Amino acid sequence: MPKERLPQHTKILIGLGVGAAAGIVANLFWSGSPQLEWLIKNLIYPFGQIFLRLIFMIVIPLIVSALALGTAEMGDLRKLGKIGAKTLAYTVAVSTVSVIIGITLVNLFKPGEGISAENRAKLEQTFGAGGTQKTLEQAAEAKSWSETLLDIIPKNPFADMAGIFSDNYKGGGVLAVMFFAIFLGIALSFSKSDKVSILIRFLEGVFEVVMTVIRLAMKLAPYAVAALIFSVTARLGFSVVATLGKYVFVVLFGLALHQFGVYSLILRFIAKVSPIKFFRSIDEVMAIAFSTSSSNATLPDALRVSEEKVGVPREINSFVLTLGSTANQNGTALYEGVTVLFLAQFFGVDLSLGQQVTVIFASILAGIGTAGVPGGSLPFIVLLLSAVGIPGEGIGIILGVDRILDMCRTVVNVTGDLTAAAVIAKTEGHTLKVS
Numbered sequence: 001m002p003k004e005r006l007p008q009h010t011k012i013l014i015g016l017g018v019g020a021a022a023g024i025v026a027n028l029f030w031s032g033s034p035q036l037e038w039l040i041k042n043l044i045y046p047f048g049q050i051f052l053r054l055i056f057m058i059v060i061p062l063i064v065s066a067l068a069l070g071t072a073e074m075g076d077l078r079k080l081g082k083i084g085a086k087t088l089a090y091t092v093a094v095s096t097v098s099v100i101i102g103i104t105l106v107n108l109f110k111p112g113e114g115i116s117a118e119n120r121a122k123l124e125q126t127f128g129a130g131g132t133q134k135t136l137e138q139a140a141e142a143k144s145w146s147e148t149l150l151d152i153i154p155k156n157p158f159a160d161m162a163g164i165f166s167d168n169y170k171g172g173g174v175l176a177v178m179f180f181a182i183f184l185g186i187a188l189s190f191s192k193s194d195k196v197s198i199l200i201r202f203l204e205g206v207f208e209v210v211m212t213v214i215r216l217a218m219k220l221a222p223y224a225v226a227a228l229i230f231s232v233t234a235r236l237g238f239s240v241v242a243t244l245g246k247y248v249f250v251v252l253f254g255l256a257l258h259q260f261g262v263y264s265l266i267l268r269f270i271a272k273v274s275p276i277k278f279f280r281s282i283d284e285v286m287a288i289a290f291s292t293s294s295s296n297a298t299l300p301d302a303l304r305v306s307e308e309k310v311g312v313p314r315e316i317n318s319f320v321l322t323l324g325s326t327a328n329q330n331g332t333a334l335y336e337g338v339t340v341l342f343l344a345q346f347f348g349v350d351l352s353l354g355q356q357v358t359v360i361f362a363s364i365l366a367g368i369g370t371a372g373v374p375g376g377s378l379p380f381i382v383l384l385l386s387a388v389g390i391p392g393e394g395i396g397i398i399l400g401v402d403r404i405l406d407m408c409r410t411v412v413n414v415t416g417d418l419t420a421a422a423v424i425a426k427t428e429g430h431t432l433k434v435s
């Protein structure tokens with residue numbers, strides 16, 4: 001009989017459990033022992049790094065290709081004029097609401113605080129790059145507001161792409177690279193010649209290869225998660241696990257508020273349908289989104305249900321849902337904002353107002369640029385962390401619980417696409433079946 005293969009997310013959860021349990025046991029019996037320190041420093045932690053570096057490796061090509069292509073598609077749909085503008089406005093407005101909900105909750109509950117100074121010092125030892133020190137230094141040489149804003153338009157985008165991960169980098173960061181990619185996308189959509197379509201095909205090729213690299217890297221995830229969580233719990237013991245629980249709670253609470261609060265209000269007052277009937281009619285789409293953790297994989301079913309059960313006309317679906325499966329990801333935007341601020345609290349990095357604003361903008365843009373695949377937001381988080389002076393490796397701390405959060409945020413992403421389609425159909429004068 002062929003051996004039943006465990007699904008990837010089960011393996012990652014097992015990795016998390018085994019790594020955390022082994023780390024706690026090691027902490028109980030050998031806390032502070034030089035042998036344990038040696039093992040973590042020279043074997044276990046570097047092993048976890050292999051996975052993280054594979055993700056780091058493709059961050060820049062991913063951002064440039066995904067955002068340029070996404071924007072080029074939006075430009076293409078300018079032909080649909082009004083609907084295009086409405087979709088874009090809806091996406092930006094509702095993503096902004098979701099990020100604000102997340103950031104408010106994380107500031108209210110402060111899930112990352114409460115780590116003692118001693119444990120934080122140990123953490124910094126684990127993750128290198130003394131986050132606090134770096135932020136202090138950065139604060140001392142802070143740029144003026146006008147300079148910060150101007151730096152978003154890169155003088156040399158390649159210098160930004162190459163420099164983002166270096167310590168002494170002072171450019172416009174993630175926003176500058178995103179700006180370049182969006183501008184490239186706009187220009188691509190304006191120029192319709194054979195020469196340009198070759199460039200689009202090239203970017204599509206880059207995007208596909210990047211996806212393959214992510215898929216391959218994810219195979220290492222269960223082991224990397226075990227190694228990374230072990231490195232943390234063996235040094236810190238149970239306190240980290242309890243902190244992680246608070247973080248999961250804040251993300252899920254924020255997602256639930258957006259899913260059942262914000263969407264219900266939009267459905268009731270703009271689409272003028274009963275939210276309960278709407279949620280019932282799309283329940284199978286939500287189930288598929290939950291189990292696949294992928295907006296793109298859910299798209300075919302979303303197209304069918306939106307037409308057959310909600311009553312949105314096909315031409316609106318194929319425009320709004322297709323674009324939305326990549327570009328309208330409210331759950332992802334909320335999650336990214338919460339995660340970056342949580343890790344800032346965790347590492348004791350005090351973010352200035354300017355940096356918090358960067359996190360808000362970058363989270364909204366990341367919601368637009370993130371691929372609709374499992375774990376699609378991870379590379380963006382790594383980049384955002386580095387942009388605000390938190391060690392990018394901090395992502396190892398949340399990786400273990402990421403799958404369950406991914407399942408939930410994908411439900412919010414996909415529900416958001418269907419809600420957008422219903423809103424646009426209604427405001428275009430169509431009658432919906434669920435009203």
Ligand code: ASP
Nearest residue numbers: 294295372373375376377
């Ligand atoms: N898995 C998400 C989606 O497909 C993207 C992410 O946030 O990782 O919608």
